[in-house]
Amino acid sequence: MEKEKWKRSARLVDLTNQLLAQPYTLIPLTTFAKRYQSAKSSISEDLTIIDEVFRSEGSGELETVAGAAGGVRYIPKLDLARTEEILVKLCEELEKPERILPGGFLYMSDLLGDPTLLSRVGRIWATLFAGVKIDAILTVEIKGIPLAYAVANYLRVPVVIARYDYRVTEGSVVTVNTVSGSSGKLKPLSLSKRSLPQGSRVLIIDDFMKAGGTVRGLKDLCLEFEATVVGVGVLAEAHVPGRFVDDFVSLISVSEIHERDRTLRVGIGNVFKDKFVE
Numbered sequence: 001m002e003k004e005k006w007k008r009s010a011r012l013v014d015l016t017n018q019l020l021a022q023p024y025t026l027i028p029l030t031t032f033a034k035r036y037q038s039a040k041s042s043i044s045e046d047l048t049i050i051d052e053v054f055r056s057e058g059s060g061e062l063e064t065v066a067g068a069a070g071g072v073r074y075i076p077k078l079d080l081a082r083t084e085e086i087l088v089k090l091c092e093e094l095e096k097p098e099r100i101l102p103g104g105f106l107y108m109s110d111l112l113g114d115p116t117l118l119s120r121v122g123r124i125w126a127t128l129f130a131g132v133k134i135d136a137i138l139t140v141e142i143k144g145i146p147l148a149y150a151v152a153n154y155l156r157v158p159v160v161i162a163r164y165d166y167r168v169t170e171g172s173v174v175t176v177n178t179v180s181g182s183s184g185k186l187k188p189l190s191l192s193k194r195s196l197p198q199g200s201r202v203l204i205i206d207d208f209m210k211a212g213g214t215v216r217g218l219k220d221l222c223l224e225f226e227a228t229v230v231g232v233g234v235l236a237e238a239h240v241p242g243r244f245v246d247d248f249v250s251l252i253s254v255s256e257i258h259e260r261d262r263t264l265r266v267g268i269g270n271v272f273k274d275k276f277v278e
Contacts, residue, residue, distance in 0.1 A: 005037040008046070015046055019062070019074040023126075024156040028071040047072055058082055076154045077127040078120075080272075086120050087251055087268045094236065094252060097262040104238060104257045106264075108207065112146050121251065122150030125205070125233050128249060128271070129155070132230050135200040136160045138222070140189065140214055143207040147235060151205055160202075162191045162221060170195075174224045178217030179244070189217040191225075200227040209234040212245035219245070237269055 006014070015032065032043045051062040058079025064072050078086075090111075099107045111117055134155055139148035140162045148159045166173060170192040177186045196202070204218050215232055222229050232248035239255050250269030257264045 008042075011036045011038065012046055012049065015043075016050055019050065019072075022156075023060075023074050023076045023154050026065060026071045026073045028069075031071070075130055076123055077130060078123045083124050083127070083271075084268070086124065087271070090117070090252060091266045091268060094254070095264060095266040097264065100257060100259055100262055100264060102259065104210065104240075104259065105208065106236065106254065106257075108236070109143070112143055112207065118146055118150040119153075121147065121235065122152075122154050124251065124271070125151045125249075126154035128233070129203060129231050132203070133201050134203045134230060136196060136202050137205055138162065138191075138196070138202045138218055139205045140164070140218060144205055147207055148205045151203070151233070155203075157203075160191065160195045162189050162218060164189060166190050174221060176217055176220040176224065178220075179211075179213045187213075187217075189214075189221065191221045196222075196225045196227060198226050200225065201230045202227045203230055204232045206232075206234045208236050208238070209245075209248070209250070210238045210240050212243045212248075215248065216244040234269075 014036075018027070018032075029040045029043050033040050036043070047062055047064075054060045054062065058077070058081070060074060060076045062072050063075050064070070093111065094106060094108070101107055134157050136158050137148045137152050137155070138160045139145060141164065145159070145161060148161075152159045163170070164187055166175070170190070172193045173190040174193060175188050175190040178189045179186060202222050204215060206215055206218075209215060215234070219229055232245065234248055234250050236252040236254055237248070237250040238257065239253070249271055251271050253267050253269040255265045255267065
């Protein structure tokens with residue numbers, strides 16, 4: 001089909017697919033012109049139509065870069081109404097008493113294995129940090145991994161994984177001690193020296209935060225790599241005194257967990273407080 005000039009209807013569909021499959025990737029207009037055997041002016045008109053649809057549906061926007069090395073890139077976003085709808089449903093699911101675990105934690109493994117939910121959460125964070133230069137997403141094994149990759153799928157940056165247990169396959173590592181918010185015990189947290197270039201701009205993603213010992217440890221690791229933490233995103237936060245970190249974006253807030261009578265209170269986190277989802 002590439003050898004012949006495409007019909008405009010087919011071109012619009014394929015253009016949209018190309019952009020959706022490569023978020024944050026700058027694609028030269030010449031690439032599209034050659035693919036569809038069409039003039040750049042025609043491609044520009046098509047892109048204007050696609051951009052208008054994206055914006056009206058609250059699913060993102062197209063960014064045009066002028067010049068010889070320019071082109072167009074798709075910036076995935078999620079509008080305020082859809083974001084709130086997703087988080088309200090997530091709150092309802094997390095508020096089920098049977099999710100309460102010993103120590104004031106919530107069972108979330110099933111949610112972290114749901115590809116549809118992960119994609120939606122990833123898009124929310126991609127929206128929140130859309131204007132931030134990010135070189136890597138840092139998380140900790142194990143449950144933070146699917147969340148980190150969900151965000152990376154939209155932002156198109158690598159995922160870096162810190163581990164509690166040293167593995168020979170990681171090569172040389174940098175290790176810091178973290179304080180567990182639930183037990184108060186020290187735990188070693190390691191990151192391969194090869195995994196994060198010096199001076200990187202890092203987005204930290206985690207699944208559940210109580211006192212914030214894990215996030216504090218991840219920040220300390222970033223200092224060892226002379227990396228800058230440009231943001232912290234947690235899926236759910238629990239309200240506990242003496243928290244180690246206070247600069248983060250939470251999607252879900254767990255204000256009360258009573259293990260004895262199996263009750264809890266869950267609501268939307270601070271995601272709308274300092275960050276506005278357009």
